[in-house]
Amino acid sequence: MCNVYSNTMPVAAMRQLFAVDASNDQLGNAEPLPAIFPKGNAPVVALTDDGQRALWNTHWGFVLPQVSKKTGKPIQPKAVNNARDDKLRTSPFWKTSFVERRCLIPATSFCEAKGRNAARSATYVWFGVTGEGNRPPFAFAGVWRAFSGNYGGEHREMVTSSMVTTGPNELVRDTHPDRMPVILHPENYEEWLTGEPEAAFALLRPFPAEEMVIHQSGEGLKSDRGDL
Numbered sequence: 001m002c003n004v005y006s007n008t009m010p011v012a013a014m015r016q017l018f019a020v021d022a023s024n025d026q027l028g029n030a031e032p033l034p035a036i037f038p039k040g041n042a043p044v045v046a047l048t049d050d051g052q053r054a055l056w057n058t059h060w061g062f063v064l065p066q067v068s069k070k071t072g073k074p075i076q077p078k079a080v081n082n083a084r085d086d087k088l089r090t091s092p093f094w095k096t097s098f099v100e101r102r103c104l105i106p107a108t109s110f111c112e113a114k115g116r117n118a119a120r121s122a123t124y125v126w127f128g129v130t131g132e133g134n135r136p137p138f139a140f141a142g143v144w145r146a147f148s149g150n151y152g153g154e155h156r157e158m159v160t161s162s163m164v165t166t167g168p169n170e171l172v173r174d175t176h177p178d179r180m181p182v183i184l185h186p187e188n189y190e191e192w193l194t195g196e197p198e199a200a201f202a203l204l205r206p207f208p209a210e211e212m213v214i215h216q217s218g219e220g221l222k223s224d225r226g227d228l
Contacts, residue, residue: 002082002163002181005110006126006224007043008032009137014055014106017137018045018189024054035223036060038081044161045104046144047193056144058161062093063147077151083143085166085182085204089197094162097143099197104189105142105163108135109215109224112176124221125175129183130211135224140164141182141192141204169206171214183207 011027014020027043036042042060045053061079068075080093088098109128115121129138141164148157168180184192188203215224 002110002112002165002179004035004037004222005107005140005163005181006034006135007036007106008034008108008135008225009106011055013137014043014045018053018055018104018106018139020045020053020055024048024052027055027057030057034225039079042161043106044142044144044159045106045139045189045193046101046159047103051194053193056159058144058159059147060161062097062145062160062162063149063151064093065149074150079160081162082165082179082181083162084179085164085201088143088164088204089201094143097145097162098200101144102192102200103142103144103161104184104193105140105161106137107140108137110140110181111222111224112172112180114175121219123175123217123219125217126215126221126224127172128213128215129207130213135215139184139186139189141184164204166204167206169209169212171209171212172206180206183212 038061042058044058048054061081064078064080066075083094088094109126111124111126113122129136142161144161147160164182165179166182172180182204
């Protein structure tokens with residue numbers, strides 16, 4: 001699973017890369033994000049009601065209500081930021097979003113920690129894709145849904161997102177043996193956003209290891225500034 005990634009693309013670059021008209025850009029003057037954690041702001045490319053691509057700022061993680069085991073009263077909800085590919089079509093938590101509300105999650109790298117049981121000495125490995133520039137941009141397969149309710153002690157209305165994960169390729173497996181985020185090839189962006197569920201599901205596979213790189217790794221590397 002992925003619990004931190006980066007998106008250091010300028011907003012104008014995201015509009016160009018993902019074919020988003022400026023009138024549908026809700027990010028404003030968003031700053032580059034060298035580290036996006038669960039519950040943080042996560043830009044996505046989603047479709048408006050009339051089928052146009054738009055850039056939205058979302059809360060990374062679907063909101064899952066929680067209650068105290070001791071009192072039975074509501075407590076701070078959980079943010080579920082990874083959606084397993086093998087649960088998308090069967091779990092009520094994910095199914096409607098997969099069928100009706102898919103999105104692209106722009107990124108420039110993502111991190112997996114090795115040695116998670118010893119957090120202080122964990123090695124943080126930052127992965128990316130091959131291409132031109134220091135941190136070539138790409139997009140994860142994502143899903144989104146709206147949330148309205150109590151969150152953090154106040155009423156909030158927001159759009160939430162989660163990235164889809166699948167089995168790891170050969171490069172990622174050494175760091176995380178079970179899962180990796182689904183990275184989409186640009187020619188598959190439209191299919192993921194607008195295709196029928198079966199066609200979209202067929203895109204959920206490990207990204208080729210030979211098309212990926214490790215940008216950096218080491219202890220304490222909880223952000224990836226890239227070319228900032």
